[in-house]
Amino acid sequence: xxxxxxxxxxxxxxxxxxxxxxxxxxxxxxxxxxxxxxxxxxxxxxxxxxxxxxxxxxxxxxxxxxxxxxxxxxxxxxxxxxxxxxxxxxxxxxxxxxxxxxxxxxxxxxxxxxxxxxxxxxxxxxxxxxxxxxxxxxxxxxxxxxxxxxxxxxxxxxxxxxxxxxxxxxxxxxxxxxxxxxxxxx
Amino acid sequence: xxxxxxxxxxxxxxxxxxxxxxxxxxxxxxxxxxxxxxxxxxxxxxxxxxxxxxxxxxxxxxxxxxxxxxxxxxxxxxxxxxxxxxxxxxxxxxxxxxxxxxxxxxxxxxxxxxxxxxxxxxxxxxxxxxxxxxxxxxxxxxxxxxxxxxxxxxxxxxxxxxxxxxxxxxxxxxxxxxxx
Numbered sequence: 001x002x003x004x005x006x007x008x009x010x011x012x013x014x015x016x017x018x019x020x021x022x023x024x025x026x027x028x029x030x031x032x033x034x035x036x037x038x039x040x041x042x043x044x045x046x047x048x049x050x051x052x053x054x055x056x057x058x059x060x061x062x063x064x065x066x067x068x069x070x071x072x073x074x075x076x077x078x079x080x081x082x083x084x085x086x087x088x089x090x091x092x093x094x095x096x097x098x099x100x101x102x103x104x105x106x107x108x109x110x111x112x113x114x115x116x117x118x119x120x121x122x123x124x125x126x127x128x129x130x131x132x133x134x135x136x137x138x139x140x141x142x143x144x145x146x147x148x149x150x151x152x153x154x155x156x157x158x159x160x161x162x163x164x165x166x167x168x169x170x171x172x173x174x175x176x177x178x179x180x181x182x183x184x185x186x
Numbered sequence: 187x188x189x190x191x192x193x194x195x196x197x198x199x200x201x202x203x204x205x206x207x208x209x210x211x212x213x214x215x216x217x218x219x220x221x222x223x224x225x226x227x228x229x230x231x232x233x234x235x236x237x238x239x240x241x242x243x244x245x246x247x248x249x250x251x252x253x254x255x256x257x258x259x260x261x262x263x264x265x266x267x268x269x270x271x272x273x274x275x276x277x278x279x280x281x282x283x284x285x286x287x288x289x290x291x292x293x294x295x296x297x298x299x300x301x302x303x304x305x306x307x308x309x310x311x312x313x314x315x316x317x318x319x320x321x322x323x324x325x326x327x328x329x330x331x332x333x334x335x336x337x338x339x340x341x342x343x344x345x346x347x348x349x350x351x352x353x354x355x356x357x358x359x360x361x362x363x364x365x366x
Contacts, residue, residue, distance in 0.1 A: 075255040076325055077332040079286040108335070109255070117255060142213075143331040162330035163286045 039139075040156045045070065045148060046137035050104065050128035053115040058102065058128040061154065066100045067176035068150040069169075072130065072141050074107040075117045079163035080145040084121045086166045090173055091125050098152065099177055101125035106135055106144060149176040214244040214326035214333050220342040223315065227349040231272050231306040236261070236340065238299055238322065245294040246324040248279025252293050256325070257335050261301050263320035268308040269344070271318075275302035285329045307346040315345050 040046075045068075049059045060070070071087065073080035087101045103125060105114045111129055118127050135141040138148065149158040149172045158172050219237035226232040240246060247256045263271045277300060279293030305318065318341060325335040 074332070074334075076257045076335065078256070078284070078290075078292065078327060079330055079332060082286050106334075113255070143333045145331065162328075164330075 040148070040159065043156055044154050045150045045156050046134075048128075048131075048134045048137065050131065050134065051111075053111060053118060053127045053129070058126050060102065060150075063100050063102065063150075064154050065152055066098045067094075067152055067173065068148075069099070069101045069173060069176070070104065070138075070148040070150060071101065072104045072106050072135065072138065072144055072146040074105060074144050075109050075114060076107070077144045081121070082163055083145055083147075083169070084123060086169055088122055088124050090170060094173060094177065097177060099173060103127040104130040104134065106130040106141060147172075149173065151176050212241070212243075214246075214328070215241045216246070216322070216324065216326075216338055217241075218322070218338065218340055220340075223343045223345050225345045225347055226305060226307055228307050228311055228313070228346055229309040229349055229352070231304045232344070234303045234305065234342065234344075235300045236303060236342065238295075238301070240296055240299070240326070242297070244326045244328050245282070245284075245292075245296045246326045248293040248295055249276035250279060250293055252291065256292075257323070259295060259322065259324045261303070261320060261322050261340065263303065263318055263340075265305065265318045266316050268311045269316055269318065269346070270306045270308065272304040272306050273302070275304075277301070284327075303342075305344055307344070309352075311346050313347050315343055317341055317343050 045060060047059065047061045049057050052058045060068070069087065069090075071080075071083070073084075087103075091099070091101045103118075103123065105127055107114055107130070109117075114127065114129065138146070143161065145161075145163060147160050147169070148156050149160075151157050157176055160168070160172065217239040219239070221234045221236060224232055224234055246259050249258050249260065251258050259276070261274050261276075263274070265271050277295070279295060281291040282294055282296070283289065283291050301322075307316075320340045321337040322340050323335065323337050326333045
């Protein structure tokens with residue numbers, strides 16, 4: 001049986017694309033169901049009060065009325081470092097419209113080391129020193145980065161685990177800002 | 187020609203399949219392969235190799251990561267009394283960039299790697315088998331996410347025996363006047 005090379009190539013490309021898109025889709029649906037975090041979607045984001053790098057208290061409920069990007073990260077997490085400049089830019093871009101990035105460092109480094117790292121990165125949003133109990137409230141956070149998008153009413157509208165593109169982050173921010181208690185449709 | 191295209195097609199499909207997997211779809215795993223029980227002479231150092239295998243799709247930082255804030259891979263051993271861990275030798279990291287940071291090279295271990303350990307029982311140790319326990323500290327990442335630092339238990343056994351040459355003591359030179 002003679003096989004047309006073009007057909008073979010097309011089949012390979014189609015299979016490759018299916019695999020890539022399948023992986024992307026699985027990834028998103030998995031992030032939607034990840035651990036206890038899956039139960040948070042559409043629910044009020046668990047409140048917490050954590051010490052900030054400046055020694056103040058960061059309370060999530062204090063941001064009620066704003067759309068919040070809640071990012072759990074660590075200094076040892078390279079993909080987390082990639083997102084930070086995007087968060088800085090997006091905070092500048094949407095801050096005036098009632099948007100707030102809140103970082104929570106799930107780190108075993110000292111607060112001074114975390115502060116130094118944040119300073120080097122030019123972070124322009126509050127960073128709280130995380131606690132395991134808070135991580136547990138958000139599903140256990142088996143890996144980082146883990147980001148929750150919270151609308152102005154304090155409800156979790158989406159959460160993403162692992163590094164995603166800047167455009168996906170921005171799109172989720174816009175959803176959080178525009179959402180009135182609507183859960184992102186997947 | 188057709189064969190070449192077929193091979194290309196399979197490589198392309200395989201490449202796509204191996205590209206990435208959703209973070210958290212599987213936990214990073216490292217397998218440990220302890221060395222066979224090594225016979226070690228008292229008072230002598232013996233080099234051993236502890237073999238590890240990192241599951242595909244994951245990497246861990248080398249013992250000398252390029253950035254100070256990254257967690258280095260480190261072997262901590264608690265040897266029994268009178269058995270000294272003379273030296274721990276780590277392999278050089280592989281300089282690699284990853285999709286999350288294509289312009290930056292990280293010093294990492296992937297796949298198989300071995301940590302060298304040099305053990306030396308003191309001359310006073312009783313000949314017997316001894317177990318050395320410890321932990322491998324590492325912090326794994328995949329192409330999109332990082333997992334909290336972990337400690338993996340590690341152990342191996344050595345059999346301490348007398349140095350056969352230790353009995354062949356040379357008689358001290360005797361004075362010609364000793365037996366007078």
